[in-house]
Amino acid sequence: MNWPALATLALIVLAMALFASEKLRIDLVALLVLGALAVLGLVAPGEALAGFSNEATVTVAAMFALSLGIERSGALEPLIRLLLRIRRPWLLTLAMMLAIAPLGAFVKNIALVATFVPLALRVCQRTRTSPARVLMPMAFAAQMGGVCTLIGTSSNLLADTLARQHGLPAFGVFEFTRMGALLAVAGILYLMLVGRWLLPRHVDAELPEEGAEIGKYVTELRLGADSPLLGRSIAEARLGERFGVYPLELLRGERRMWSPRSQQLVAGDVLLVRGDWDKLEEFRRRAGLENAPETRYERDGDRPRLLAEAMVAPASALEGQRLRETELHWRYGITVLAIHRRGHVLREKLSDTRLAVGDVLLLLADEETMPRLRADEALVVLSEREDAPRTPRRALAAVAIMAAVVLVSALHWLPIPIAAICGAAAMALAGCYGRKDVYESMDWKIIVLLGAILPLGTAIEKSGLSQWVVDGGMALVGDHGPLAALAMVYLLTALLTELMGHNPSVVLMVGIAASVAHAVHADPRPFVVAVAFAAATSFATPVGYPTNTMVYYAGGYRFTDFMKVGIPLIALFCALSMWLIPLFWPFHPGR
Incomplete structure (x- = not known):
């Protein structure tokens, strides 16, 4: 192996x-790799920047x-x-999968899961079922749907672009649909x-007494001078x-009352209460209370405000910080009204609560600050009441x-990038984005990742590393024909996806897959399809695909839960793919 390959x-x-x-x-990792490739001379300056003008990006x-327009x-x-x-x-599980899988073929998977997670949590809460x-089935269904069309997931578009760079004809918008639909049906049957x-069967341990509805949020409510609760105790008020x-x-000043249920309430007392937000709001209005967190800050003017739910994201800088230390109010002008933590009843003042990954914050925010809040990687905005x-x-x-957009692209009236750009402009003119700035809502991490990681594929080809990997793989597979080589490509892509994500694994594997196909004297298209499907269906870890990471915390899963459910599902998809890929994309077309 020469120096560039090493x-x-x-x-x-x-x-x-x-x-x-x-x-x-x-995105920072991808930029570091891009810079190293250019500094070491492994790619030319023009090749280093080509990823940002690539059709896939x-x-x-x-x-x-377009997905944002559908969602908003x-x-x-x-x-x-x-x-x-x-x-x-x-x-509910079955209905969620049947609804999300078709939508995932056209709508961004992360947006879908973010939209449906609050719904699933509400139904699970109502039926006293563990989320x-x-x-997890919901997140997996989004992936199954995404692989059904060329535009369903970024890794499919990336595989198509890289395949065309290797001289292969472009894939059609619905060329993956037959196989993707069959795999989705098999996956849903397996999950049911x-x-x-x-799947784990645990439920929240801190449930109210039988017959009562479990509360979601913990918030602080302050008694005003005209509250009908004044002079009464909590026990007499029968709040539940x-x-x-x-x-x-x-809470009375800085003191916690030693007998809260029997203590007579006075003006200025703060009640730490738990419940659904709608019921908390009704209680606040009827009892003449104030949202204590909101009264700490003065509002500027009469700008419209909205309620939003935001989850503390994985690897968030907010993790471990007390709420008062986060500076969310000063950065975005928002007020945290309440906090929900699965499996725990919070009993501290909100300002003293240390945030944990998966905490759901109920926020009161000015409407114009929401695009910046959605762009903050420390939080995942789950829902808004606008x-x-x-x-x-x-x-x-x-x-x-x-x-x-789908029709025009499928009929080849316009190239997919042009059709998608025109569609995005049409949605903006139609007001589908509301007042939100689409640039602020864009997932720029993925865009930068694609643009920066694509030159790595060029370096793999130019340095000779691709051929070295192919030679090693073929020595491992031996003379067992193209099907064995196809299985090797699928499993290697699946493994890389669990380690580094679906887009980087496609960049690494498409060129290798094409070289493997030439080594076994087969058409490269079925090998590229194997890369696309293996990369877009990552089930074995919570870090292999963004939707897995989102539900990992919201559902209270352990790392091994994904392995128990996901590894057999990957094995099932691999086995079915070894049958379906040669059926739909023959190794030797025309024979």
């Missing part, structure tokens, strides 16, 4: 370690905008209202018949029976524009 291999190993450790952001950015216009709300009527947990029974028995809220502590109306006209416009 240097490229060292950079790949370093990148894999950094991706897996999550100590640095994925541009198309992914435009598809993010309220096009999913009728489906959400329908799912909210479900009472049985197993039926762990629902959230086998996977459900492997009358309002469905549950008092946890009584002042801006989500009209049926905007929802229909968003759906019609997305359908037009």
Whole structure:
């Protein structure tokens, strides 16, 4: 192996370690790799920057905008209202998968999961079911749907672009649909018949007494001078029976009262209470109380405000900080009204609460600050109650524009990047984005990752590392024909995806897959398809795919839960792929 190949291999190993450790952001890791490739002369300056003008990078950015239009216009709300009527947990799991898998073929997976996580949590809370029974199948279904179309996930677009760079014809928008639909059906059946028995069955330990509804948030409410609760005790007020809220502590100044239920309430007392936000709000209005966190800050003017739910993200800088130390109010002008932590009842003042990954914060924010808040990687905005109306006209416009983009691309009237850009512009003109700035809402980490990591594929080819890997792989496979080589490519891609994510693994593997195909005298297209499917269906770890990471904390999973459910599912998909790929993309077409 020559020096360029050794240097490229060292950079790949370093990148894999950094991706897996999550100590640095994925886009920063990609930029470091890009800089090293250029400084070491492994790629020319023009090749180093080519990734940012690549069709895949541009198309992914435009598809993010289209997905945002679908999400923000309220096009999913009728489906959400329908799912909210479900009472049985197993039926909710099935309905969620059947709804999300088709949507995942056209809508960004992270946006889908972020939209449906609050819904799933509400239904699980109502039916007293562990969210762990629902959230993992939901995340897996989003991946299964994403692989069904060329535009369903960024790794499919990336695989198509890299394949064309190797002289292969472009894939059609729906070319993956037949195989993707069959795998999705098999995956849903597995999750309903086998996977459900492997999912954890734990539920929250701190439940109210039988017959009562479990509260979601803990907040602080201050008694005003005209509150009807003045002079009464918490026990006399019967808050749980009358309002469905549950008092946890009584705070008077800096003191915690030694007998909160029997203590007579006075003006200025702060009640630490737990409940659903709607019931807490009703209790606050009827009892003449104030949101204590909000009264600490003065509002500027009469700007419209909205309620939002935001989850503390994995590897967030907020983890371990007390709420008062986070400076969220000063950075975004937001007020944290309440906190929900799965499996725990918080009994501290909100300002003294140390945040943990997975905590859900109920925020009161000015509308114009929400785009900046959504762009903050420390938080995942789960839902918003907006002042801006989500009209049926905007929802229909968003759906019609997305359908037009898909149709125009499928019929080859316009290239996919051009169709997607035109669709994004049309959604902006139709007001599908509301007042939110699409640039602020874009997932720029993924865009930068794609642009910066693509030159690594060029370095793999130029340095000769690709041929060295192919020679080693073929020596391992031996003379067992193209099917054995296809299985090797699939499994190697699946392994790399669990370690470093789906997009980097596609960049590493497409060129290698094409070389393996030439080594066994087969058409490279089925090998590229294997890379695309293996990369887009990452089930074995919570870090292999962003949707897995989101539900990992919201569902209270352990790392091994993903392995128990995901590894058999990967094995099932691999076995089915070895049958279906040669069927739909023959090794020797035309024979």
